[in-house]
Amino acid sequence: MFTGKYTVEEEQQTINQPKFTLNELSLLALAQAEQKLILKGYSPNTLKCYKSELACFLKYFENLDLKNITKDQIESYIYHLISKYKISESRQNGAINAIKFYYEQILGMPREYYDIQRPKKANQLPNTLSIEEVYKLINAPKNLKHRAILTTIYAAGLRMSELLNLRLKDIRSDEGYIFVKGGKGKKDRHTVLSNNLLKLLRNYYKDYKPSYWLFEGQDGGKYSASSVQSIFRGAQKASGANPWSTPHTLRHSFATHLLENGENLRNIQVLLGHESSKTTEIYTHVIG
Incomplete structure (x- = not known):
C-alpha cells in the first residue's frame, strides 16, 4: 500500500x-x-x-x-x-x-x-528478421548467458515476461518441450525445445549453475527486462540487425520462419499461446 x-x-x-x-x-x-x-x-x-x-x-x-x-x-x-x-x-x-x-x-x-475514445488501431504487420539475421544476432554476444537468453526467446517463441519467468524445472528435456507457466492471460502452455537449444542451455547451466530461475540476476532473483533489452541492443549493434527490431521481433521471427517452413497454423497458434487464431493468421500476410 x-x-x-x-x-x-x-x-x-x-x-x-x-x-x-x-x-x-x-x-x-x-x-x-x-x-x-x-x-x-x-x-x-x-x-x-x-x-x-x-x-x-x-x-x-x-x-x-x-x-x-x-x-x-x-x-x-x-x-x-x-x-x-x-x-x-x-x-x-x-x-x-x-x-x-x-x-x-x-x-x-x-x-x-x-466509453472513452481510443486511438484507431493501425493495421501494421509484425516486424521480422530473416533466418540469417537472427543467426547473426543471437550469436553476436561473446557471453554464453547472453547468447542463451536471446536464443531461448527465438527458439521457443517466448514473450519477454515468459522468458524471465522460466524456472529450471520448466525445461522438460526428457519430454522435449518447455513448460510456459502463466503466459499472457495467465494460461499455461508447452512450446518447443529443440536439440540445439537444449545443448546450449546445458552448457549454460554447467557454467552458471542457476538454482531456481533459469536466468538469474546477480542477487539470485529473476533476470530483469532492462538487462535483456541491453543485451539485445548490444547484439543488434554488433550484428548489424535492423534498428527497429526488439526482443519481441525474435518471437515474431520464430512464428514467421515456422510458417515459411510449412508448419500448420494451428500448431503455431498453440506454441505462441494465442487465444484467437486471427492473431496468428497475421503471419500469413508477413510471408505474402
Whole structure:
C-alpha cells in the first residue's frame, strides 16, 4: 500500500513527464486501486502500468471531485498527454484502461458512460528478421548467458515476461518441450525445445549453475527486462540487425520462419499461446 509521498518516476515508464507528488486523497485513491488490482489477480506488469497512469490522472485532476468529472474532461486529459508528451498509441490505451478500471471498479460508475475514445488501431504487420539475421544476432554476444537468453526467446517463441519467468524445472528435456507457466492471460502452455537449444542451455547451466530461475540476476532473483533489452541492443549493434527490431521481433521471427517452413497454423497458434487464431493468421500476410 502507499505511504508518504509518491513520485511519478517510481512507476512511470515515459520519461518526458516531470516528477510530481500526490496529496493524501490521491494517495488513498491510488492505494484503493492497487488493492483491487491485486485482489483481482492482475499481472505485475499491468499493476505497474495502471498505478503509473492513475497517478498521472489523479495529479491532473487533484483539485476536482473525480465522481463529477465528465467523459469530455477525460478525453481532454488524454489529448493533453498526446499533445504535450507525444505518448504512443499503446500508452494511450494503457491510460484509458487504467482510468476505466478506476471508475468502474473503484467508484462503481457505469461502464457505458466512460466509453472513452481510443486511438484507431493501425493495421501494421509484425516486424521480422530473416533466418540469417537472427543467426547473426543471437550469436553476436561473446557471453554464453547472453547468447542463451536471446536464443531461448527465438527458439521457443517466448514473450519477454515468459522468458524471465522460466524456472529450471520448466525445461522438460526428457519430454522435449518447455513448460510456459502463466503466459499472457495467465494460461499455461508447452512450446518447443529443440536439440540445439537444449545443448546450449546445458552448457549454460554447467557454467552458471542457476538454482531456481533459469536466468538469474546477480542477487539470485529473476533476470530483469532492462538487462535483456541491453543485451539485445548490444547484439543488434554488433550484428548489424535492423534498428527497429526488439526482443519481441525474435518471437515474431520464430512464428514467421515456422510458417515459411510449412508448419500448420494451428500448431503455431498453440506454441505462441494465442487465444484467437486471427492473431496468428497475421503471419500469413508477413510471408505474402
